[in-house]
Amino acid sequence: MDIFNNQESKGQSANGVNNNKTEGSQNNASGEKQAQLISSDLQSNLDMLHTRLGKSPDIVIRRLGDPADGMNRNSQQFALVYVDGLVNGASVNELIAELSKQTERDMNKLQNGEKFYQFLKNHALAAGGVTETDQEDKVLLSIFNGNVVVLVDGCATSLLADMAGGNLRSVEEPSSQTVIRGPKDGFTESLRTNTSLIRRKIKSPDLRIDAKVIGTQTKTNIAVVYLKGVAKEEIVQEIHRRLDSIQIDGVLEGAYIEEFIQDAKITVFPTMINTERPDAASAGILEGQVVIIVDGSPFVLLMPVTFFKFFQSSEDYYQRYDISTFLRMIRYVSFLVSMLLPSLYIAITTFHQEMLPTTLLIGLAAQRDGVPFPALLEALLMEMTFEVLREAGVRMPRVIGPAISIVGALVLGQAAVQAGLVSGAMVIVVSFTAIANFVIPAINMAIAARLTRFLLMLLGATLGLFGIISGLMFLLIHMASLRSFGFPYMAPLAPLSYNSLKDIFIRVPWWKMNTRPEAATDNIARQENAGQSNPSDHPSNS
C-alpha cells in the first residue's frame, strides 16, 4: 500500500488539481535525477522559464508590481505564468484584478517577499486548488496542466493555482455505442470530466481513483478507477505494476496502453474492452473491473474481461431480460456468421455439394455458370471490395458519402453480378457477413471475426469442412489459452462456473442477478437478500 500512497501523491502534484494539499520536495519520485529548484530571485526565475520554454506566444508571463513601470517602488514584485488556452480566461482576469486590489490595500504590511507569499497563499489567491512547489520541472508541468503559477520575488517556492479551462468538448451522446433506452452521456477528452461522470454514478466512498502520469514527452494523465473491496486487490496491483513499467514518449489514446499491458502479445482477440459510455464503465466497476482513463481520449479501458463480455451491450440491462436474451443469441449467431459464412459457402460449394438441397444446388450452379473465377477467388474479390468500401466509408469526407454508397451498392454489387464477375449468391453471402459483423457490440471483437474469416476462407477452400473444423479447433485452443490479467478468457465456460452463467447466453432478470461474475472479484454477493426472489412478490401472495 505504501507504493500506492506514494504514487497517489505524486500524481496529484502532477495534475495540480487535488486541492488544499501543500506539497514539499520530500516526495521526489525515485529514479529521477536531482531536481532543479527555483531560485528566490524573480528575474532569474523568469529567465529560466524563457530559456526552457522558448518564445512560444501562448505562454503568458504577467509581471506585477515592477518598479520599472513607474509604480510605487516599495511594491512587492511577483509574476503570474500560464498557458493561454489551457486556463479559464475569465478566472485569470478576475484573479489578477483581485490581486491588484488586495496588494494595493495591504501594501504596507507586505514589505518582504515571505510575508507577501503567505498572504497570497492564505488569503488573496482566488482559486479553488492551490499547491506549492520549489521544483522547476513541477512548475513547468503544472503550467501545461492548466495551472497559473505565481512566482514571488524573494521566495524560493511558487504557488500553483488550478485554473484549468479553455475549450473542451462538452458531454455529448456517444457516437460509437448508442442506445435506445439508457443514459445518453458519453465520456469526453477531459480526464477530470470523465472521472466526475463516474463519480456521479457511483457515490461510494470506496470508489478509488489512482492517478498516474505516463509518457516522457506528453506527460499524459492516467486515472485507474476501481471499487475498493470489490475489485481484486492483486489485479489492481498488477495493473499498477504494468502501467509503471511503460516507457514511451507519448500516450495519445488508451490503445497505446492496451497494447503494452495486455497478457497475450500475439492474438487477434482483444483482452480489454473499451467504451465511451460512463454507464458501461460504472457497471464494470460494480462488477469488480478496473477502469483506466487516459486524458485526451473519450474511450476508457475495462479489465479484466472474458470473451463473452464482448457480446454484452449496455442496453441489455436497460431493456427487459427476455428481449435482451434474444438479442444476445442473435449476437453470438452473428459472430459465427461473420466469421464462418464465406468459408462455409466455399467449402460446401466446392467440396461438399451433396450437402445442399437439390433445388438450391441447381440455383447456385446456374449462377456460377459463366463466372470465370473459382469460388475462393470470387469470395476474396468480394470481401476485399467490401473491406475497401468500408475503409473508404470511414475515411472519406461526409459530403461525398452518398456518392460512394451509390457506387458501392449499385456498381460493385449489382453490376458485378450482371457483368458475370461474381455470382449473385456470393454477393448475398458477403453482404450478410458484413452486416452480421456490425451486430457485435464491441468493435475490437468484430475485427477479430473479420480477420479470422480470411484464414478460415483459405482453409475452407483448400481442405473443405475438414479445414474449417481444424481452424476452429485451433482458434478454440488458442482462446482457451488466453488470459486477461490472469483470468481465463473463456470463463465461465472453461473453466465452468454455473454461478457466472446467468449473464452469458441469457440475461437473467435483475432480481435474479444476485451475484457478480467471478472474473474480476472475490466479493460476489451483489444483492443483500441474495438468493431470494422477486421483491415484488408479496409474502401473502404465495
Add this chain to the structure above:
Amino acid sequence: MKKITGIIVLLLACSLISGCWNRIELNELSIVSATSFDFNGNKWVNSYQVIIPSAISSGTGLAGGGGSQSPVTVFSTEGRTIREAVGKSSMETPRQMFFAHNSAIIISEEVARHGINEILDLHYRNTDARETVSILITQGNARSILERLVHTEKIPGQGIRGILSNESRNTSIVPSVMLYELAMAISSDGKGAVIPEIVFAGNDEDGRSLDVLKKTYEQAKLRIGRLAVMRGDKFAGWLTREEGLGVSFIANKVRSSNLAFRCKPGDKTYNMTFRLQTSATKLKPTLRNGKMTMGIDIKGAGYLLESNCVTDLTQPAAVKQLEQQLQEEVKQMVIRSWEAAKRLKVDVFGFADAVHRKYPREWRRVKNNWEETFSKIQIEPHIKISMDRVGLTSKTFKSSNSDNAR
C-alpha cells in the same frame, strides 16, 4: 517468434501441398437427377438425366436465358460393368458426373430379371451415390422414361420422385421404395421385395419435347403402375394395384388411403368412400400341430368422405354397420393379395421375419424350405377400423330430399 513463424509457414504449406485434390466448382458438375439401367445383350446400358442448371434457374450474367431450353438432357453409355459404363461418360460430357442428387433409378424388367445385385452393391460401396434414391421398374426400355417431361416439375427426375412420394403418402396403394429399403427387404428372411412400376402412357413420340409443356393437357404422361415382386434380387412377377394395397396393409406400409366400399352387403355398386388416416398392422404367427397360422391384426381409423346411401348416420348402429362393411372390404383385399403372393411364392409381407422372431427354433427348420412353408400358411385377418367422424352432414342429400317429399 521464429518458432511461431516456422509453424505458421508449415501449416500453410500443409494446406497448399494437399492441392485441393477433390475440389470441384459447381459449374464443373453434371448434376444427375435420374438414372436408368437397361440391358443390351450382356452389356449394361446406363442412361443419365443430367440437369442443365441455366435452363432451370434463370441465373444472371452471361448465363441468362432458360425457358426455351430443355431443363435436362439424357444420354447413355454402355459397358460390361456399371461403373465402366459410368466411366465412359467422360467421353461425352464436359463435366464430371455427380450422383449425390440423383432422385430416381429406373430399371427395366430385363435388368430386374437378370438381377439387381450390382446396382445395390455400387450404391453401398461408393460415397457419391446415395442409398436414399427411389427405385422404380418399367417394362420395356428404361431410358425412354428418363426422356419424358413432367408437368409442374421442372426436373423430371424429381417429378418422378414427387409422384411416388405423393402416391405413397396419400393413397398407399404402391409403396415408395428407396434403394436401402429394397436392399433391406431383399436381405431379410423372406427375401421378398416390391418395386413400384412406372409406365409411360400415351403416344411414344410425345412427352420428349418442350412442346408438351405448352399445352394445358397431357396426352403423354408418366404414372405409377403395378407392383413388381422380387424374389431375392431377381424379378418374380407383377401384382395389380388392388393387390398392391392389400400388400401394403399386411406389410404395415399404409399411411393413409381412400377406400371405396359398399353401404350394405347387397349393394351392386360402390357408394361410400372412407378416408383412412391411420393404420397399423401386427403379424401374429401361431404354430399349432405343425401348421402355421398367421394372424393379421389391422387397426385403423379415419372418417367418411363420401356417401350415396340412405342411412341415418346419427345412429351409432348405422355407423357400426358401415364399419363392418368397410372391414369386410379390407379383408377381401388382404385375402386377394395373399392369394397373389401365394401364386408368386414370394413373401413380400415379411412373414418370415415374424416367424423367425416368434419361433426361432422352428425357423431354422423351415428356412431352407420357406417358399413351400409360406404357401401353406393359413391367414386369419382381424380388421378393426373405426369411423371417427362422418363429416359435416350426417344425412345424405338423398335422405333429406325424401324427408321433404313426404
